[in-house]
Amino acid sequence: MKDTAKIGQSGTLESSDILVMVQLSPDQNGIRIELESPSKKCFGSQILKTIKQTLHNLGIMNAYVKAQDRGALDCTINARVETAVKRALKFKEKGDV
Amino acid sequence: MAINAVGREIPEEIKGVGELNPYQGAFKTVPTGNKMSPNISMQKRGETKVLNSLEEAIKKVGVRNGMTISFHHHLRNGDYVVAMVLDTLSNLGIKNITIAPTALFPAHKSIIKHIKSGVVTAIQGSVNGPIGRIASEGVFDVPVILRSHGGRARAIESGDLPIDVAFIAAPTADIYGNINGVKGPSACGSLGYIVADAMYADKVVAITDNLVDYPVAPISIPQIYVDYVVKVNKIGDPKGIVSGTLEITRDPLRLLIAERAASVIEASGLLRNGFSFQTGAGGISLAVAYHIRKIMKQHSIVGSFGSGGITAYFVRMLEEKLFRVLLDVQSFDIEAVKSLIRNPNHLEMSASFYANPHNKGCAVNNLDIIILGATQIDTDFNVNVNTESDGVLLHGIGGHMDTAAGAKLTIIVTPLLRGRIPIVVDKVITITTPGETIDVLVTERGIAVNPNRKDLLQRLKKTRLPLVNIEDLKKEAEKMTGKPEVPQFENKIIGLVEYRDGTIIDVIRQVRK
Amino acid sequence: MEKRLRRTALYIPGNNPTMIQNAGIFGADSIVLDLEDAVSIEEKDAARILLRNALRTIDYKNTEVVVRINPLSTPYGHEDLKVIAREKPDAIRLPKCESVEDVQEADKLLTKIEENIELKEGTIKLMPLIESAKGIFNVFEIARASQRVVALNFGAEDYTADIGAERTKEGKELLDIRARILLAARVAGIDALDSVFGDINDEKGLIEETKFIKQLGFNGKSIIHPCQIKPVHQIFTPSEDEIKYAQRVIAAIEEAKAKKSGVIALDGRMIDAPVASRARRILAFAKAAGLISVI
Numbered sequence: 001m002k003d004t005a006k007i008g009q010s011g012t013l014e015s016s017d018i019l020v021m022v023q024l025s026p027d028q029n030g031i032r033i034e035l036e037s038p039s040k041k042c043f044g045s046q047i048l049k050t051i052k053q054t055l056h057n058l059g060i061m062n063a064y065v066k067a068q069d070r071g072a073l074d075c076t077i078n079a080r081v082e083t084a085v086k087r088a089l090k091f092k093e094k095g096d097v
Numbered sequence: 098m099a100i101n102a103v104g105r106e107i108p109e110e111i112k113g114v115g116e117l118n119p120y121q122g123a124f125k126t127v128p129t130g131n132k133m134s135p136n137i138s139m140q141k142r143g144e145t146k147v148l149n150s151l152e153e154a155i156k157k158v159g160v161r162n163g164m165t166i167s168f169h170h171h172l173r174n175g176d177y178v179v180a181m182v183l184d185t186l187s188n189l190g191i192k193n194i195t196i197a198p199t200a201l202f203p204a205h206k207s208i209i210k211h212i213k214s215g216v217v218t219a220i221q222g223s224v225n226g227p228i229g230r231i232a233s234e235g236v237f238d239v240p241v242i243l244r245s246h247g248g249r250a251r252a253i254e255s256g257d258l259p260i261d262v263a264f265i266a267a268p269t270a271d272i273y274g275n276i277n278g279v280k281g282p283s284a285c286g287s288l289g290y291i292v293a294d295a296m297y298a299d300k301v302v303a304i305t306d307n308l309v310d311y312p313v314a315p316i317s318i319p320q321i322y323v324d325y326v327v328k329v330n331k332i333g334d335p336k337g338i339v340s341g342t343l344e345i346t347r348d349p350l351r352l353l354i355a356e357r358a359a360s361v362i363e364a365s366g367l368l369r370n371g372f373s374f375q376t377g378a379g380g381i382s383l384a385v386a387y388h389i390r391k392i393m394k395q396h397s398i399v400g401s402f403g404s405g406g407i408t409a410y411f412v413r414m415l416e417e418k419l420f421r422v423l424l425d426v427q428s429f430d431i432e433a434v435k436s437l438i439r440n441p442n443h444l445e446m447s448a449s450f451y452a453n454p455h456n457k458g459c460a461v462n463n464l465d466i467i468i469l470g471a472t473q474i475d476t477d478f479n480v481n482v483n484t485e486s487d488g489v490l491l492h493g494i495g496g497h498m499d500t501a502a503g504a505k506l507t508i509i510v511t512p513l514l515r516g517r518i519p520i521v522v523d524k525v526i527t528i529t530t531p532g533e534t535i536d537v538l539v540t541e542r543g544i545a546v547n548p549n550r551k552d553l554l555q556r557l558k559k560t561r562l563p564l565v566n567i568e569d570l571k572k573e574a575e576k577m578t579g580k581p582e583v584p585q586f587e588n589k590i591i592g593l594v595e596y597r598d599g600t601i602i603d604v605i606r607q608v609r610k
Numbered sequence: 611m612e613k614r615l616r617r618t619a620l621y622i623p624g625n626n627p628t629m630i631q632n633a634g635i636f637g638a639d640s641i642v643l644d645l646e647d648a649v650s651i652e653e654k655d656a657a658r659i660l661l662r663n664a665l666r667t668i669d670y671k672n673t674e675v676v677v678r679i680n681p682l683s684t685p686y687g688h689e690d691l692k693v694i695a696r697e698k699p700d701a702i703r704l705p706k707c708e709s710v711e712d713v714q715e716a717d718k719l720l721t722k723i724e725e726n727i728e729l730k731e732g733t734i735k736l737m738p739l740i741e742s743a744k745g746i747f748n749v750f751e752i753a754r755a756s757q758r759v760v761a762l763n764f765g766a767e768d769y770t771a772d773i774g775a776e777r778t779k780e781g782k783e784l785l786d787i788r789a790r791i792l793l794a795a796r797v798a799g800i801d802a803l804d805s806v807f808g809d810i811n812d813e814k815g816l817i818e819e820t821k822f823i824k825q826l827g828f829n830g831k832s833i834i835h836p837c838q839i840k841p842v843h844q845i846f847t848p849s850e851d852e853i854k855y856a857q858r859v860i861a862a863i864e865e866a867k868a869k870k871s872g873v874i875a876l877d878g879r880m881i882d883a884p885v886a887s888r889a890r891r892i893l894a895f896a897k898a899a900g901l902i903s904v905i
Contacts, residue, residue, distance in 0.1 A: 010656050015516060016628040039517045041487035042581035071516020073577055075663035076627040083656040349836040350632055541635045561900040576669070577631070 008088030011072075011080035018072035020051075022084040023064040030062060031055060037069035050074045054081040103479060103528050105603045111590065113219070113239035118600045123502050123534050126598035128455040133256030135297050138324070146274050147326050151185045151304065154327045158300035160186060162193045164261040165221070167298065169291035170200035171266070171278060171427060175337025178266040178304050180207045181329065187216045195219040197260055199249065199290040199448070200493050201228055204337060212236055221258055222249065223493020232591050233489045235607040241490070241592045243483060243605075246290060246426065247452025247459060247499035248597035253293040254449060254456070257599055263294035263301045265323075266332045270305040271313040274323030278428075278445075279315065279438045281307030283333040286428025286437050287407075288317045292447035295322040306332045315438075317445055339431045343408060345387050346380035350512055350541050355381050357562060358468060358510050358539045359388030364560045365506050365553060367465045368392060372400040374420075375500055376468040378408050378429050381510045385468050386410050393419045404451070404460055405496060407433040407443070415443060424460050426451045426496075452499035454597050461496070461503025469497055471509045471538075473525040476567050478532030478547050480509060481525035483594060486518045488526055488584030488608045490592050499597050501534040506553070513540045519574035519581060521567060526584065528603040529594055538567060545570055585609040614674060615639050615898045616761060616801050617830040617846040618839050621678075623648035625657035630664045633673075636836035637843075639898070640674035645690050646681070646705050654686045658693050665697035676737060678703040682715055691716065695723040695734055703763060707738035708745045713755035720758065732757055737803075741765025742772045746787055753798035762795045763832060764788065766805035779815055781822070792827050801829040810835040820845045847899040848892045856889035856896075860905070 005025035011018045033051055037044060051065055054077070065081070072080070098106045101119035110116050118126075140146070148154045160166065168179050179198065184207075186194060192215050200223040201208070208228055211217045213236075221242040224232055232241050244252055252258035265288075268281040278288040283306055295301050295318045303318075308328045312320075346352060358381070362368050374389060376382035387410070393400065394417075403411045404424040409432035415423050416436075423443045428434045436443045452461050461467075472492065473481040480501075485491050501507040511520050521538070536553060538545040543565035546554045557564055575581075585608075592605030620638035622629050624645045633641045643664070649657040661677065677699045679690035683706070691702065704716055716736055724731050736758040740749055746769070753762055766784055767777065775783040788804065795802035804823040807816045820831060820842050831842055848856070859881055866874040874881040893905040 014626070014628065016631060017626075039486070039581075041584055043517055043579065045582070046579050071514075071518070072627060073517060073631065073667075074579065075667040076660065079656070079660040079663045083659050086655065349636065353636060353836070541632065 006088045006091040008084040008086065008091060010083035010087060013068060013070055016071050016073070016076065018070060018077050018080050019068040020077075020080040020084045021066040022081065022088045024060065024062065024085075024088050025064070028062045028064050031060075031065070032063075033065045033067065035067045035069065037067075039069070039071055046074070047077060050077045051081050054078045055085065058082060058085050060085055101600070101602065103477075103531050103602060105528060107601045107604060108590070111240060111593070114242070114593065117593070120531070120596050120600040120602040123531055123596075126600060128255065128598075132254050133259065133297055136299055145272070146324065147272050147308070147328065151181060151327050151329065152189065154302045154325045155182075155185055155189060157325060158262050158302060160191055160194075160262055162191060165195040165197055165259065167197040167260045167263045167291075167294045168199070169266065169288065169294070170198060170202060171285040171288055171290065172283060172333040172338050173285070174202040174204040175283070175334040176202065176204055176266060177331060177333050178264060179205050181304070182264045183208060183211045183216060187211055187214065192216055193218050195221060197258060198222045199246070200495070201225055203227065223495070224490065225492050229490040229492070233605070233608050235587070235589055235591055237591065240590050240604070242595055243494055243592055244595050245452065245494040245498045245597050246448045246496045247454060247461065248494075248595055248599070250293045250447070250449035250453040251455045251597065251599065252595070253297045254453065255599065260294055260298040261300065263291065263298035265291055265295060265301060265303050265318065267303040267305040267326075268332070269307045269309060269313055270303045270326050271309050271311045272326060273311045274303055274320040274326050275311070275313050275316045276303055276305075276318040276323065277313060277315050278317055279434055281305070283307070283331070283335060283338060284434050285338050286434040287425045287445045289426035289445060289447045289451065292318065293449055300324050302327060304329055304332060306330060339434060340429060343378055343383055343410070343430065345384050348380065351381045352384055353541050354510050354512065354539055355384030356388060357544060358385045358508050359392065360560065360562055361508060361537055361539060361544060361557065362389060362466055362506070363392055364556050364562070365466075366556060367506055368398060370399055372398060373402045373404065373463060373465045374400060375403065375405040375464055375466070375504070377470065378406060379470055381470070382468045383408070383410060385510065386414070390414055390419060401463075404446075404464065405500070407436075409433060412436040412443070415440065424451070452496055452503070452597070454499075454502070459499075459503065461500050464500060464504040466506045466508065467500040467504040468508050468510055469501060471511050471520060473520055473522050474509055474511070474535070474538055475522050475525045475532070476571055478535040478538070478567065479525050479528045480530040480532075480535060481527045482529045483592070484527040484605060486526070486581065486584070488586060490605050494529055494594070498530040498534070501530045502597065507534060507536045509535060509538045511538070511540060513542050513570060513574050514578060517578050519571070519578050521571040521574050522581075523571065527594060527605055531596075531602065538570070540570060542573055543570055613894065615830070615894060616674070616803055617895075617898070618842050619676065619763075619803055619830065619832045620836065620839065621648065621806070621832060621834050624661050625649050625653050627660065630660065631668060634668070634670035636839055638673065638833070638836070638839050639830065640676050641670065642676045642678050642703055642832065643699075644678045645686070645694075646678050654680065658686075658690055662693050662697055665694070665699060674700045676701045676703050678705055678739070681706040682712065688719070691719050692723065695720055696727055698727075698729060699734065701735035701737050701760065703737045703739055705739045705765070706742060706745070706768075707740060707752060708742055709748050710751045710755040713738055713752055713759060717756040717758055734758065735760040737761045737763055739763040739765050740791055741768035743769075745769075746790060749791055749794040750797060753794040753800060759798065759800060761801035761803050761829070762791050763803045764791050764805045767808070779819075781819065788823065788826055788828070796827070802827070804828045804831040806832045806834050807838065808834065810837060813837075813841055817841050817845065843899060846895050847901065848896050852892050853896045853901060856892040857902075859885060859889035860893065
């Protein structure tokens with residue numbers, strides 16, 4: 001089980017929310033983010049920055065993140081990423097047992 | 098380059114368009130000279146106007162490369178006629194056509210293939226959705242000229258927009274070219290937007306799926322303007338033509354904005370006998386009408402007229418005698434269509450009657466209150482309804498700048514944020530309607546009054562309404578969202594926003610990939 | 611400090627970003643950001659983090675910010691309190707509160723957190739939600755279990771289910787229970803807030819129920835939709851005559867104070883403490899409704 005990807009998901013596709021899927025897998029090198037957002041031109045780089053910062057704060061160095069944004073504010077993005085990571089880590093614990 | 102009265106750089110001349118007059122102020126242009134005079138023609142006794150096919154009509158009126166043709170959008174998203182005409186032109190090998198629609202809808206996206214093949218090479222008129230997008234990508238050599246409903250009527254009457262052939266989708270036409278929009282399987286109600294085209298185009302072709310004996314009644318566009326009548330199978334899809342009855346929004350945020358807008362109206366002192374009122378059909382606008390109706394009933398106020406695009410809600414207010422008259426330039430739903438037939442106080446009006454600033458008086462001049470939306474509004478109260486926050490041209494002007502200029506009180510209603518995008522900004526990307534014609538902005542997080550309206554501010558200060566500076570609203574929005582990045586543009590101008598008086602208020606540039 | 615008005619306490623689902631963002635704009639006196647019933651078991655973790663961030667970043671201005679955590683007896687309650695209290699909400703609403711121990715447990719946890727984040731002890735208030743037979747039985751002790759308790763909330767739905775009563779719109783089955791909660795609150799010198807009115811389309815019913823609980827003496831009501839704010843506030847808005855009389859009462863008190871006179875009279879009637887406090891309450895409601903600017 002140890003070498004399989006651990007996946008966590010959080011958020012919704014409702015307005016002002018963001019659906020975040022985090023995949024922690026051994027073969028992922030660094031952080032890769034796939035972002036879909038209606039405010040990509042105005043806030044795309046800010047959203048990516050928030051996602052990366054949140055991962056960094058949680059000590060995640062290698063992850064694939066798929067984020068489907070529906071106009072979420074930074075506080076929501078941060079919350080959804082954190083929840084997704086924590087869920088992925090829990091997934092991992094279960095896997096290890 | 099010249100800097101116009103709202104601080105935008107306007108080139109002196111554009112190839113394919115000619116000299117540009119920069120915007121000087123909402124009421125600065127004084128027109129001179131004569132109106133455009135269309136051809137004199139004759140119809141001999143015994144000659145028939147009814148032709149067997151669209152192809153025959155196109156040949157008879159002599160559509161050639163480089164001509165300008167026009168359409169109306171009263172069939173909205175159900176329209177088949179624009180596609181039908183362009184397909185036929187394409188089959189006949191005709192190229193380099195300028196189209197001058199009163200508006201376009203997503204249903205018109207088949208135009209794109211005719212743009213790519215060179216049948217259509219320019220647009221004068223509102224564009225939206227997918228066509229706006231490709232215009233923003235720079236597909237045209239000549240910029241799109243965007244006009245308001247009133248501005249378009251003015252441009253046709255003044256000769257700024259000469260139309261070679263008007264192709265008029267006619268829900269009902271008789272064999273001698275009399276047209277109405279209220280009957281037939283594709284009934285759409287008012288035909289107000291296409292009246293100027295009928296009167297001033299060189300040639301006029303009516304396209305109908307309901308050809309009737311002479312004479313039809315009622316008559317919206319009379320035989321004296323119509324050259325030919327073509328019978329086709331279907332001019333549109335009724336499902337896309339009129340909408341069902343629009344529901345008032347249930348979103349508490351929008352309801353709050355509407356309630357506040359109604360309180361602003363009540364405090365303005367304008368809500369009294371003889372009151373005139375216009376709103377759009379959007380969620381907040383309709384909810385404002387709901388409150389206004391309640392207040393009018395409560396205080397037994399009888400208004401003079403409701404105007405613009407007419408909805409079932411306004412029909413109800415007419416029938417409850419809350420308004421004496423409805424002035425209908427466009428009928429939004431089936432109730433409005435039915436009312437236009439049966440109620441003598443529900444009047445059809447042309448775009449020129451509605452909003453043309455250069456005739457002997459248009460309806461918006463008599464309007465007390467207009468409720469409008471905005472894609473963006475800046476701290477000078479300039480409003481953008483054309484381009485999205487990413488800079489892409491996605492919407493037409495409608496009657497925005499016309500009603501704002503005419504009404505005694507112009508209220509913009511909008512949530513402070515749309516998703517994460519702030520609506521109140523430092524500088525709008527595109528100025529559609531100048532701030533000097535906007536009086537109040539109502540949002541869920543406060544009401545900002547244009548500082549030029551000291552009288553109104555005094556009145557509102559006596560209420561408990563949450564008054565704020567527009568700068569503070571901008572700051573509050575950015576506090577929540579962060580500062581949005583400004584979209585990048587190429588040098589190429591892809592659109593001109595013409596103010597209703599014919600001057601240029603802003604230009605729209607190609608978006609950078 | 612002026613006493614807080616708690617005419618309306620608007621429940622906001624704790625996992626809904628739109629509603630959390632906009633919770634403060636509708637004019638409710640308090641908002642209750644809800645981690646309990648409004649959040650499914652699978653989303654407890656997500657909502658807790660979302661609310662934590664919201665409390666950090668969203669400015670609710672003068673609105674009282676309350677968070678309803680999950681009961682401390684569930685696996686989520688402790689974590690909720692630990693995470694949320696650090697963000698300094700005005701108060702915590704304690705659901706399924708049944709005993710003094712329930713309040714004291716929360717009190718102790720809050721004291722520890724306040725110490726950790728260098729917040730003055732007792733800053734974060736508690737609002738026990740009484741919604742079971744046992745809770746009603748112990749309500750007098752609960753109301754006085756901690757200095758933090760500033761209001762009692764009544765949860766009629768859960769209570770009727772627990773007791774086996776039939777829930778009716780007129781609420782006869784709840785009369786003595788409401789009276790008991792109110793009495794407990796008054797003995798403790800705190801607010802009593804009534805249960806929600808569940809049918810958002812029945813404005814008439816809401817108005818009737820609110821009139822009734824105001825008559826009983828409740829300070830306000832929990833509500834579930836912004837459209838319920840205006841009707842409830844209107845009922846808590848005093849009439850012109852009431853305001854005028856209250857203003858005269860206060861003026862008479864001021865006058866007597868200035869004259870250093872012991873006995874205060876108005877229109878030949880003595881003004882005693884209850885009359886004065888009633889007048890102050892009326893003026894506070896009048897001010898909240900914007901009918902007067904100063905008390």
